[in-house]
Amino acid sequence: MVDVSSATRGDLRLTRITKTYGDFTAVDDLSLTIPEGSFFALLGPSGCGKTTTLRMIAGLEEPTVGSIHLGTTDITTKRPYQRPINTVFQNYALFPHLTIFENIAFGLRRRGIKDVDADVNKVLDLVELPHLAQRKPTQLSGGQQQRIALARAIVNRPALLLLDEPLGALDLKLRRQMQIELKWIQREVGLTFVHVTHDQEEAMTMADTIAVMNEGGIEQMGSPADLYDNPKTAFVANFLGQSNLIKGRIEGTDGDNLVVDLFGQKISMPKSRSHAVDSSIYAGIRPEKFRISLVGTPTRGNVLTGGHIEEVSYIGVSTQYQVAMPWGQELMVFEQNDDGVPPFDKGDQVVISWEPNFTFALRGDEDVEAGTEVAPDDLDEDE
Amino acid sequence: MSSILSKVKLPYLLLLPGFLFLFTFFILPIVNLAQTSTQTPIANGDTGQYEQTFRFANYIDAFIENREQFARSFIFAICATLLALAIAYPLAYAIAFKSGRFKNILLVLIIAPFFTSFLLRTVAWKQILGEEGFVVPPLRTLGIISESTTLTSTSFAVVIGMTYNFLPFMTLPLYASLERIDPRTMEASGDLYANGLTTFRRVTLPLSMPGVVAGTLLTFIPAAGDYVNAAILGNPNSKMLGNVIESRYFRIVDYPTAAALSFTLMAAILILVTLYIRKAGTEELV
Ligand SMILES: Nc1ncnc2c1ncn2[C@@H]1O[C@H](COP(=O)(O)OP(=O)(O)O)[C@@H](O)[C@H]1O
Numbered sequence: 241m242v243d244v245s246s247a248t249r250g251d252l253r254l255t256r257i258t259k260t261y262g263d264f265t266a267v268d269d270l271s272l273t274i275p276e277g278s279f280f281a282l283l284g285p286s287g288c289g290k291t292t293t294l295r296m297i298a299g300l301e302e303p304t305v306g307s308i309h310l311g312t313t314d315i316t317t318k319r320p321y322q323r324p325i326n327t328v329f330q331n332y333a334l335f336p337h338l339t340i341f342e343n344i345a346f347g348l349r350r351r352g353i354k355d356v357d358a359d360v361n362k363v364l365d366l367v368e369l370p371h372l373a374q375r376k377p378t379q380l381s382g383g384q385q386q387r388i389a390l391a392r393a394i395v396n397r398p399a400l401l402l403l404d405e406p407l408g409a410l411d412l413k414l415r416r417q418m419q420i421e422l423k424w425i426q427r428e429v430g431l432t433f434v435h436v437t438h439d440q441e442e443a444m445t446m447a448d449t450i451a452v453m454n455e456g457g458i459e460q461m462g463s464p465a466d467l468y469d470n471p472k473t474a475f476v477a478n479f480l481g482q483s484n485l486i487k488g489r490i491e492g493t494d495g496d497n498l499v500v501d502l503f504g505q506k507i508s509m510p511k512s513r514s515h516a517v518d519s520s521i522y523a524g525i526r527p528e529k530f531r532i533s534l535v536g537t538p539t540r541g542n543v544l545t546g547g548h549i550e551e552v553s554y555i556g557v558s559t560q561y562q563v564a565m566p567w568g569q570e571l572m573v574f575e576q577n578d579d580g581v582p583p584f585d586k587g588d589q590v591v592i593s594w595e596p597n598f599t600f601a602l603r604g605d606e607d608v609e610a611g612t613e614v615a616p617d618d619l620d621e622d623e
Numbered sequence: 624m625s626s627i628l629s630k631v632k633l634p635y636l637l638l639l640p641g642f643l644f645l646f647t648f649f650i651l652p653i654v655n656l657a658q659t660s661t662q663t664p665i666a667n668g669d670t671g672q673y674e675q676t677f678r679f680a681n682y683i684d685a686f687i688e689n690r691e692q693f694a695r696s697f698i699f700a701i702c703a704t705l706l707a708l709a710i711a712y713p714l715a716y717a718i719a720f721k722s723g724r725f726k727n728i729l730l731v732l733i734i735a736p737f738f739t740s741f742l743l744r745t746v747a748w749k750q751i752l753g754e755e756g757f758v759v760p761p762l763r764t765l766g767i768i769s770e771s772t773t774l775t776s777t778s779f780a781v782v783i784g785m786t787y788n789f790l791p792f793m794t795l796p797l798y799a800s801l802e803r804i805d806p807r808t809m810e811a812s813g814d815l816y817a818n819g820l821t822t823f824r825r826v827t828l829p830l831s832m833p834g835v836v837a838g839t840l841l842t843f844i845p846a847a848g849d850y851v852n853a854a855i856l857g858n859p860n861s862k863m864l865g866n867v868i869e870s871r872y873f874r875i876v877d878y879p880t881a882a883a884l885s886f887t888l889m890a891a892i893l894i895l896v897t898l899y900i901r902k903a904g905t906e907e908l909v
């Protein structure tokens with residue numbers, strides 16, 4: 241029925257996709273290219289349009305506006321069964337009336353392949369469940385069903401494999417284990433994986449490229465390190481880990497660096513990491529990039545003075561400090577506990593310093609709270 | 624000790640009312656019917672006076688004499704069941720998957736006919752299919768049926784009447800089993816290269832089989848024993864076994880033949896249903 245082995249291969253391109261339900265816009269003018277062979281993560285909070293985007297790629301929804309190309313083929317209006325794309329559904333959606341073997345063989349049989357045994361057994365080995373071939377899906381645990389759903393999709397060797405929060409229902413330990421296995425399987429089979437998740441840690445550990453989604457659009461796309469070290473918006477800065485965002489003003493340039501004034505104290509940062517449009521900015525520094533020292537001890541790099549320790553939380557591998565600054569903001573600092581007991585106490589007068597290269601700059605009109613709230617239905621899935 | 628004893632006895636106590644009821648109104652009449660079926664008329668007695676002679680040949684005589692009505696009962700019942708299935712499946716499918724917020728209203732409409740009597744509704748069909756109804760004149764005008772063809776007093780009308788009367792018994796179990804299907808399994812089937820028709824054949828239909836089996840049984844069993852539709856909508860040549868039993872019992876007061884026919888019908892239905900369930904293989908279904 242569908243020749244998935246050749247022809248329609250290549251990068252997946254979404255061009256200016258919009259999807260509306262009534263007068264509600266679920267996906268808003270979204271453009272995206274997913275390179276062939278990559279492990280691509282679509283990351284964003286609940287309700288931002290990830291599933292809708294995935295369903296349009298799978299052909300289960302049609303975009304209101306825009307086009308989808310796979311390689312050079314326009315697949316925008318193709319039916320799901322005409323696309324060389326398979327999905328691992330959020331709830332697995334295994335066929336309850338068929339054995340595990342027949343579940344996995346389903347796609348092969350529909351494509352007219354007679355001898356399915358070898359292929360099915362191979363993927364059963366891959367997901368390490370060959371002994372369950374003759375069981376029914378209801379006789380399997382959640383984690384096992386999840387692997388079968390994966391096996392049922394990859395046995396077809398699709399040009400594109402879509403995974404919609406496939407690990408959402410698993411407990412933390414199994415989730416971490418499956419993350420590693422999924423990554424390994426992707427390398428093993430060499431298919432393009434598009435992995436949807438709202439868990440930033442999951443996206444960071446698994447993906448080559450992450451697209452951060454917010455309110456129906458792509459906020460920023462890049463490698464995990466790229467997004468983490470050089471976020472373009474407050475939403476990305478806050479959604480991927482934590483950030484200290486300090487209101488400031490660009491005073492001038494010094495070679496490849498910008499000179500920035502933060503409440504009367506001068507710091508410098510690389511020009512290349514500024515996304516500002518005018519002189520009003522937010523300077524961003526990740527909490528683990530800060531160093532704390534007592535007043536009077538030597539410092540290097542950028543320095544902010546006048547702070548005192550407001551709060552100390554001992555986490556084990558690290559200690560988290562809240563440092564109150566003279567302008568009323570509390571900065572977050574993570575210090576590794578690689579030298580014994582926490583050296584600072586509540587109330588200590590301290591100086592904060594960091595390497596100028598670790599600074600990024602956002603536009604001064606950003607909403608600094610964007611991406612910090614956790615949606616109520618995500619709470620139970622958080623660590 | 625006494626509390627343990629009462630714990631053991633409690634389930635039996637709960638069963639007692641049901642058992643007494645069934646014993647009085649099912650077991651006793653059945654036994655009585657079985658006795659009657661082998662009786663013969665008392666020599667020189669009045670009509671309706673019978674004595675027990677264990678004449679099992681009653682069964683053979685009754686069957687041979689009424690084999691035509693026997694066959695008709697099953698043929699009509701099978702036709703009505705298949706017709707009801709053909710109508711009810713798309714209906715139940717649409718209610719389960721496509722009706723959106725109208726789902727509850729549609730379900731009420733399915734059972735709405737039960738608010739009026741079965742007999743009345745069957746009589747209404749006589750009017751609908753009658754010479755003056757709104758079906759026959761247009762069909763005549765369009766030349767689909769000839770001027771001399773009538774729809775009432777035909778086998779066709781009997782089958783249509785039964786189809787109509789048993790339709791809710793087909794629709795509701797079908798709806799119940801279709802509604803239980805996770806629509807995402809159908810999406811998954813499409814995702815795995817099955818087109819609409821294949822998805823129906825490989826996923827939807829197998830998953831709705833419990834409903835198909837329940838619905839066809841709930842239609843076929845009462846239809847095979849029905850006599851109201853044949854009496855109201857049929858003619859002398861479309862009589863079913865139910866009509867024969869009725870007339871033997873109430874008009875001719877030939878109790879043994881009526882009883883023998885009843886048992887034969889029951890046995891035939893039981894055998895057919897057993898074979899059917901075996902074939903449909905319900906134990907394989909979820
Ligand atoms: N069929 C639909 N009808 C109306 N609104 C929908 C439909 N599907 C999704 N939405 C809405 O679109 C938004 C995005 O949904 P979804 O793509 O499922 O988000 P995510 O997967 O990122 O959590 C949500 O606000 C959701 O309520």
Ligand SMILES: [Mg+2]
Pocket residue numbers: 290291405
């Ligand atoms: Mg989702």
